[in-house]
Amino acid sequence: MRLRGRRAGPTSISGSSCCLRGTSGRGGRSRAETFGWRWGVSLSMRRWPFVFLGVLSLPAVGQRQATSGAKVAATRSELYTLKSCVERFRKDCGRYPTTEEGLPALYVNPSVKGWRGPYVSKLSKDPWGNPYDYDSTQRGFTITSYGADGIPGGKGGAADIVVMELPVFSRWVGAKAPKPKMAEGDIATLRDGLDLFRLHHGRYPTAKEGLAILYRTPRGASQPYLDRKISFDPWGGSYRYTTGRGGYRLSSYGADGKRGGKGENADIEVQE
Numbered sequence: 492m493r494l495r496g497r498r499a500g501p502t503s504i505s506g507s508s509c510c511l512r513g514t515s516g517r518g519g520r521s522r523a524e525t526f527g528w529r530w531g532v533s534l535s536m537r538r539w540p541f542v543f544l545g546v547l548s549l550p551a552v553g554q555r556q557a558t559s560g561a562k563v564a565a566t567r568s569e570l571y572t573l574k575s576c577v578e579r580f581r582k583d584c585g586r587y588p589t590t591e592e593g594l595p596a597l598y599v600n601p602s603v604k605g606w607r608g609p610y611v612s613k614l615s616k617d618p619w620g621n622p623y624d625y626d627s628t629q630r631g632f633t634i635t636s637y638g639a640d641g642i643p644g645g646k647g648g649a650a651d652i653v654v655m656e657l658p659v660f661s662r663w664v665g666a667k668a669p670k671p672k673m674a675e676g677d678i679a680t681l682r683d684g685l686d687l688f689r690l691h692h693g694r695y696p697t698a699k700e701g702l703a704i705l706y707r708t709p710r711g712a713s714q715p716y717l718d719r720k721i722s723f724d725p726w727g728g729s730y731r732y733t734t735g736r737g738g739y740r741l742s743s744y745g746a747d748g749k750r751g752g753k754g755e756n757a758d759i760e761v762q763e
């Protein structure tokens with residue numbers, strides 16, 4: 492028996508009958524319309540596994556965030572402990588460990604007179620398994636954890652976590668203090684702040700950033716590079732900060748506020 496004009500039912504979808512090309516069968520209905528109810532149910536059902544997986548993943552996301560926060564808190568606590576140990580080293584030895592000596596100087600005597608360590612029971616790594624980075628200048632230092640990714644910079648859990656010891660504010664105090672010496676003390680303090688910035692960022696501030704950036708608290712740190720603002724030189728002029736070839740020039744133009752001069756009019760500057 493030949494069955495003319497009979498469309499295949501839903502249970503007979505096979506071969507070319509499943510290729511929904513929009514061609515019309517008898518009665519002007521397309522194959523897509525004929526089997527549309529089956530495809531509609533299928534697409535709707537496909538969404539539910541993703542919704543279900545999304546709901547299941549919410550506790551895991553919260554747990555990861557809590558774990559990350561705990562690691563950041565533990566890192567900060569250990570950084571401040573290390574900072575205290577470096578201070579004890581300085582009290583005994585008269586200076587901070589150099590960058591080359593690093594934090595191992597807290598555990599093993601680097602042949603420094605006055606060393607009374609070990610100042611730490613062991614040299615630990617941060618909660619992500621990376622060593623702490625230590626850099627020092629003559630009068631300050633930084634200790635850094637580079638966060639979850641172990642790379643300088645980053646955001647969120649990958650952001651750097653830093654503690655710093657600021658250089659001592661060295662401006663002379665007293666009305667009779669010679670102004671050139673006061674300017675030299677200011678410039679020495681600003682220079683230490685610039686060195687700390689460079690240790691943290693791998694560069695000196697740009698001319699656009701200027702000295703003002705030394706008074707801002709960097710991300711991951713609890714204090715700025717300098718905790719006391721030096722607004723003007725002893726004669727009321729501004730300190731000049733210029734950059735070039737990876738270095739900088741920091742100047743006071745003396746009593747007359749002009750380039751050059753002698754005595755109190757002489758320029759006081761450092762250049763890196």
